[in-house]
Amino acid sequence: MDIFFAPRVGHLAEEVDSVFIFIFLVGLFFFLVTQGSLIYFAIRYRKRKQEKEASTPYITGNRFLEIVWVVIPSFLLLAIFIYGYLVFRDIRTPPPGAAEINVTAKQWLYVFKYPDGRTAINELHVPVGKPVKFIMTSADVIHGFYLPEFRVKQDILPGSYTYLWLQPEKTGRYDIYCTQYCGTGHSTMRAVMVVMEEHEYREWLAGRGKEGGAEPLWEKGKALAEKSGCLTCHSIDGTPKVGPTWKGLFGRTTTFTDNSSATADEQYIRDYILTPNVKVIKGFPPAMPSFKGQLSDDDITAIIAYIKTLK
Numbered sequence: 001m002d003i004f005f006a007p008r009v010g011h012l013a014e015e016v017d018s019v020f021i022f023i024f025l026v027g028l029f030f031f032l033v034t035q036g037s038l039i040y041f042a043i044r045y046r047k048r049k050q051e052k053e054a055s056t057p058y059i060t061g062n063r064f065l066e067i068v069w070v071v072i073p074s075f076l077l078l079a080i081f082i083y084g085y086l087v088f089r090d091i092r093t094p095p096p097g098a099a100e101i102n103v104t105a106k107q108w109l110y111v112f113k114y115p116d117g118r119t120a121i122n123e124l125h126v127p128v129g130k131p132v133k134f135i136m137t138s139a140d141v142i143h144g145f146y147l148p149e150f151r152v153k154q155d156i157l158p159g160s161y162t163y164l165w166l167q168p169e170k171t172g173r174y175d176i177y178c179t180q181y182c183g184t185g186h187s188t189m190r191a192v193m194v195v196m197e198e199h200e201y202r203e204w205l206a207g208r209g210k211e212g213g214a215e216p217l218w219e220k221g222k223a224l225a226e227k228s229g230c231l232t233c234h235s236i237d238g239t240p241k242v243g244p245t246w247k248g249l250f251g252r253t254t255t256f257t258d259n260s261s262a263t264a265d266e267q268y269i270r271d272y273i274l275t276p277n278v279k280v281i282k283g284f285p286p287a288m289p290s291f292k293g294q295l296s297d298d299d300i301t302a303i304i305a306y307i308k309t310l311k
């Protein structure tokens with residue numbers, strides 16, 4: 001199938017291809033049946049010279065045929081939906097414990113931030129065989145993140161976080177493309193993911209480890225939280241202060257005064273920092289100030305990384 005497809009890497013790619021081939025074969029079957037009958041009937045019942053006007057039988061319907069062509073396609077569509085949904089679910093659900101890498105897209109490059117604070121532009125290094133989750137946001141317009149070999153693609157939006165995960169099961173260099181027309185530099189907006197053997201990866205880490213004195217993302221977040229006064233109202237040890245504690249906040253389900261609830265993920269925390277009190281948390285006063293204009297997107301990503309460490 002390499003004539004049609006980029007080589008495929010990883011089990012998600014296999015799943016995506018098999019859904020595609022399934023839908024393609026169903027389509028091909030009906031294409032051949034309908035076009036084949038069209039050609040057959042056109043030839044079989046063409047008007048012959050010597051024939052007079054032939055009268056055809058008067059047919060008003062055929063219940064059996066109608067049932068057949070409603071029921072069979074309905075089941076086929078259902079099968080396509082279920083099969084597609086199962087694969088979609090796998091694509092959307094990163095396995096627990098996946099390594100997290102923050103991605104910021106901007107005109108016209110990708111900035112990768114590793115949890116330990118290293119930053120890389122347009123070149124990403126990951127070890128083979130380990131799931132990786134990308135937490136992505138844009139500094140300007142809508143960008144895309146597409147790895148053809150892995151058959152996964154996700155838009156990157158300004159003002160919110162989107163996710164993508166994959167498991168590189170083969171070493172090599174893989175292209176990353178932006179798939180949204182994001183301005184004049186769009187066509188050159190490419191990055192590469194270098195998948196390395198575990199030991200090579202560790203050597204590479206040691207080699208350029210703390211380059212530029214990078215501090216881990218969460219440490220930057222901790223400093224920012226202290227500087228911004230978050231910790232005057234939020235504890236990190238479980239005791240409630242003016243606001244709820246940050247201990248165990250990430251992934252926690254919060255109930256609001258209108259009895260609705262939400263689970264704290266990256267987007268939730270970001271929204272809370274920029275537009276707090278849209279809903280008020282049960283048991284707390286709506287006293288959280290907005291930090292819009294005070295904290296940049298990168299600052300917020302760092303604070304989230306810090307909150308994640310408070311388990």
Ligand SMILES: [Cu+2]
Nearest residue numbers: 143178182189
């Ligand atoms: Cu782009």
